[in-house]
Amino acid sequence: MDNRYYESVIKEMKPFFDENGFKAMEDGSYLCETKAARIEYEEAKQVYSLLIADVEDGNVGEYSQVTSWLFDDSQNEKDAEAVGIDFVDTLRKNMGIKVKRSAVSGAAVDLPTASKGSSMDIAGFTKKVLDIFPVYKEEYKMHVAKYGNFLYMEFFAGTLIPQIKAVLSEGSKKPMKKLYDMLETAYTTGDRETSNMVVAAVSAAVCEDDELKARAMELLSEDNHLKNSVSAFIPVLLKDKKLSEALLK
Numbered sequence: 001m002d003n004r005y006y007e008s009v010i011k012e013m014k015p016f017f018d019e020n021g022f023k024a025m026e027d028g029s030y031l032c033e034t035k036a037a038r039i040e041y042e043e044a045k046q047v048y049s050l051l052i053a054d055v056e057d058g059n060v061g062e063y064s065q066v067t068s069w070l071f072d073d074s075q076n077e078k079d080a081e082a083v084g085i086d087f088v089d090t091l092r093k094n095m096g097i098k099v100k101r102s103a104v105s106g107a108a109v110d111l112p113t114a115s116k117g118s119s120m121d122i123a124g125f126t127k128k129v130l131d132i133f134p135v136y137k138e139e140y141k142m143h144v145a146k147y148g149n150f151l152y153m154e155f156f157a158g159t160l161i162p163q164i165k166a167v168l169s170e171g172s173k174k175p176m177k178k179l180y181d182m183l184e185t186a187y188t189t190g191d192r193e194t195s196n197m198v199v200a201a202v203s204a205a206v207c208e209d210d211e212l213k214a215r216a217m218e219l220l221s222e223d224n225h226l227k228n229s230v231s232a233f234i235p236v237l238l239k240d241k242k243l244s245e246a247l248l249k
Contacts, residue, residue, distance in 0.1 A: 005071070005080035006041055009048060012084025013039070016091065029060075035095055036060045039087065046072045047242060050087045052094055066090055070242045074192055082151050089147070109141040112150075120190040122152050122197065128182050129156070133163050156201055157249050164205035168215045180219050187226045199226070203233045204247035 016022075022030040022037065029038040036053040048071050051063040067090045069083045114124035130137050136159045143155050167175045187198045202220070206212040213234070220227035237243050 005075075005077060006039070008077045008080035009039055009084040009087070012081045013088050013091075016088045020095070020097070031055065031060070035091075036063070037091055038063060041071070046070060048083050048087075050090055052091065066094060068242055070240075070246070074196060078149075082147075082149055085147050085149050086151065086154075109144045111137060111140065118189075120186055120194050122150075122191075122193055125186045125190060125194045125197065126150070126152065126155075128186065129160050132178060132182055133159065152197065153200075153246050156197065157204070157247050160201050161205045161247065161249070164202060164216075165209075165212060168206065168212045168219070171215065176219060180222075184220075184223050184226060187223070187229075199229045199233050200237070200243075200247060202230045203237050206230075207234045207237055208248070 017024075017030050017037075021032040022035075023032070025031050025036075029036050031037075032055070034055055036055050038051045038053075040049045040051065041047070042049065047068050049065050049068040051065050053063040054061040067086065069086065071079065071083065111130060112123040112126040114127050115121050120128075126140070130140060139159065140150075140155065144150055164179065167179045183198050183202065187195050190198065202216055206216045216230065217227060220230060237247065
């Protein structure tokens with residue numbers, strides 16, 4: 001994969017850079033009076049990283065990586081924008097800058113709607129999740145109001161994944177059936193992004209608990225393809241530090 005989305009990441013960060021006095025330097029870094037920031041894409045690992053260094057009297061100190069995002073061939077410009085949003089949030093916290101009150105409140109954010117296409121996209125999947133777990137509707141609105149975009153992996157890590165754990169732990173037939181129907185439909189009719197998210201969410205919910213893993217395998221037994229995908233992804237998730245940090249809260 002080439003680094004064609006680097007400019008999309010920078011574009012998302014530029015308003016913050018401009019607002020806080022960062023200047024683009026010849027080496028690709030961004031420098032203000034107190035901080036230097038550098039965004040890198042590591043081809044071998046398919047990871048975007050944000051590196052920050054302190055600046056004293058114009059001298060740039062040693063850079064350290066403060067956050068990173070897995071970014072592979074399945075992702076697109078919209079995902080690159082999400083990377084930029086997260087990097088800005090991280091840099092803002094590092095500099096001790098408080099978020100200005102946004103003109104957009106949670107009340108002004110619309111809930112996601114299903115697309116009219118033949119396959120289910122992330123918005124359609126999110127709608128299904130919120131239909132089944134309506135307690136998270138306000139959290140969705142506040143999430144979008146905060147970031148100005150929908151960072152679905154972060155959102156599902158704090159909502160869908162805990163709910164999958166809870167449903168599997170309780171083991172009641174009706175909630176289990178409702179959960180399975182939602183996941184199986186999204187997996188079989190969803191686009192690549194949605195299908196991958198289904199597999200990742202189930203894997204994250206059960207990868208650290210053998211009993212929950214066994215219940216999940218039983219629940220998914222009607223769809224061997226989904227079951228095998230989850231089974232194959234669990235060891236990948238446990239070995240991948242970046243994915244684990246993103247999904248295991």
